[in-house]
Amino acid sequence: RPFLGKLVAKQALLGTPGCGCQPLTLAVRNISFSPRQVTSDASFHSVSFSETDHPKVLITGGLGQLGVGLAKLLRKRFGKNNVILSDIRKPPSNVFHSGPFIYSDILDYKNLREIVVNNRITWLVHYSALLSAVGEANVALARSVNITGLHNILDIAAEHGLRLFVPSTIGAFGPTSPRNPTPDLCVQRPRTIYGVSKVHAELMGEYYHHRYGLDFRCLRYPGIISADSMPGGGTTDYAVQIFHDAIKSGKFECNLKHDTRLPMMYIDDCLRATLEVMEAPTDTLTMRTYNINAMSFTPEELAQELQKQMPLEVTYDVDHVRQAIADSWPMNFDDSNARKDWGWKHDYDLPELVQTMLNYFGTDTRMARAN
Numbered sequence: 001r002p003f004l005g006k007l008v009a010k011q012a013l014l015g016t017p018g019c020g021c022q023p024l025t026l027a028v029r030n031i032s033f034s035p036r037q038v039t040s041d042a043s044f045h046s047v048s049f050s051e052t053d054h055p056k057v058l059i060t061g062g063l064g065q066l067g068v069g070l071a072k073l074l075r076k077r078f079g080k081n082n083v084i085l086s087d088i089r090k091p092p093s094n095v096f097h098s099g100p101f102i103y104s105d106i107l108d109y110k111n112l113r114e115i116v117v118n119n120r121i122t123w124l125v126h127y128s129a130l131l132s133a134v135g136e137a138n139v140a141l142a143r144s145v146n147i148t149g150l151h152n153i154l155d156i157a158a159e160h161g162l163r164l165f166v167p168s169t170i171g172a173f174g175p176t177s178p179r180n181p182t183p184d185l186c187v188q189r190p191r192t193i194y195g196v197s198k199v200h201a202e203l204m205g206e207y208y209h210h211r212y213g214l215d216f217r218c219l220r221y222p223g224i225i226s227a228d229s230m231p232g233g234g235t236t237d238y239a240v241q242i243f244h245d246a247i248k249s250g251k252f253e254c255n256l257k258h259d260t261r262l263p264m265m266y267i268d269d270c271l272r273a274t275l276e277v278m279e280a281p282t283d284t285l286t287m288r289t290y291n292i293n294a295m296s297f298t299p300e301e302l303a304q305e306l307q308k309q310m311p312l313e314v315t316y317d318v319d320h321v322r323q324a325i326a327d328s329w330p331m332n333f334d335d336s337n338a339r340k341d342w343g344w345k346h347d348y349d350l351p352e353l354v355q356t357m358l359n360y361f362g363t364d365t366r367m368a369r370a371n
């Protein structure tokens with residue numbers, strides 16, 4: 001592929017007094033058509049391991065709602081030591097002892113590169129982000145982590161020939177997008193820093209794919225519901241919290257209106273979709289960013305499904321920031337391209353989701369409350 005790495009690196013060095021990394025990095029960054037710090041033998045193949053080998057995976061932001069579950073799934077498939085979890089937080093001891101964990105701040109480009117090189121990483125799953133509600137509460141940090149951090153990830157992935165997965169979200173759409181259903185390709189004018197940063201990620205990833213041959217893969221996730229991990233500050237968090245509060249007290253105060261319809265998915269479907277799209281043969285992918293969908297419900301419908309199993313009293317105290325976000329997001333997601341191209345199929349609809357969540361928390365707790 002036409003890549004001007006050698007030339008760029010040389011130009012950067014010529015303009016560099018001495019041999020420090022910082023001036024080199026800055027000089028390369030000023031050349032707009034190339035990722036920084038390009039070496040002459042950098043390869044830009046979509047997969048840099050032989051087809052019979054397992055990939056060597058790095059997951060960034062791995063201690064959030066989704067990362068630990070993904071590591072578990074990938075380790076089952078590729079072997080414990082072939083999947084490295086990373087984050088800037090201290091891992092709980094069960095996570096620390098379940099497989100390789102490493103500190104990695106995605107804002108530290110040199111540290112990221114060192115991890116990728118020293119561990120011969122071939123797949124990068126980039127989960128670090130600030131979600132929609134916390135992003136609105138700290139726009140500067142969200143911009144830095146979600147946008148500057150992504151730039152580091154893209155450059156590292158392009159320079160080292162990695163296959164890169166970056167999740168996007170229903171939050172990448174806005175009030176002027178068609179909401180019911182929302183197709184893959186339509187107007188995207190989100191009104192949150194989270195949404196803006198995710199549209200940026202989609203477009204930058206696709207640009208690097210077309211410009212440099214980066215093997216970029218992206219799924220737009222719905223709100224994800226999990227039993228053994230808590231959400232990190234999003235608009236769809238209520239759909240996890242309701243289970244915890246129902247089991248603890250039989251009462252739940254919802255911060256969205258009763259009729260707010262949003263696309264949702266059980267975590268097992270989300271993680272399986274991620275593995276499937278990462279393993280999909282390149283020629284099946286007609287796009288690089290796909291919607292994926294499973295179900296769509298309102299707080300009232302979720303509560304009614306739970307009430308079939310246990311007593312639950314629901315009240316509403318609307319959080320206006322979250323409500324405004326939810327009102328601008330898709331109500332239903334059209335994922336027909338994912339189903340057609342690489343065979344996406346969800347397993348969990350609303351009744352299975354509720355049953356599985358309750359099973360996780362234990363029948364005993366439920367029966368005790370009912371009596």
Ligand SMILES: NC(=O)C1=CN([C@@H]2O[C@H](COP(=O)(O)OP(=O)(O)OC[C@H]3O[C@@H](n4cnc5c(N)ncnc54)[C@H](O)[C@@H]3O)[C@@H](O)[C@H]2O)C=CC1
Nearest residue numbers: 061063064065066105106127128129167169221223224232
């Ligand atoms: N959970 C959901 O419902 C959905 C998640 N997604 C996306 O999936 C990805 C993972 O989501 P979650 O696990 O729910 O997020 P989360 O908010 O639970 O976890 C994000 C992690 O990123 C880490 N992080 C923050 N700053 C960092 C930095 N400078 N360097 C390295 N790590 C840093 C945090 O410590 C945290 O553990 C995110 O990109 C999110 O946008 C997309 C749609 C839905």
Ligand SMILES: CC(=O)[C@H](N)C(=O)O
Nearest residue numbers: 131132169234235236
């Ligand atoms: C749907 C998402 O991206 C996330 N759960 C959020 O609500 O911010």
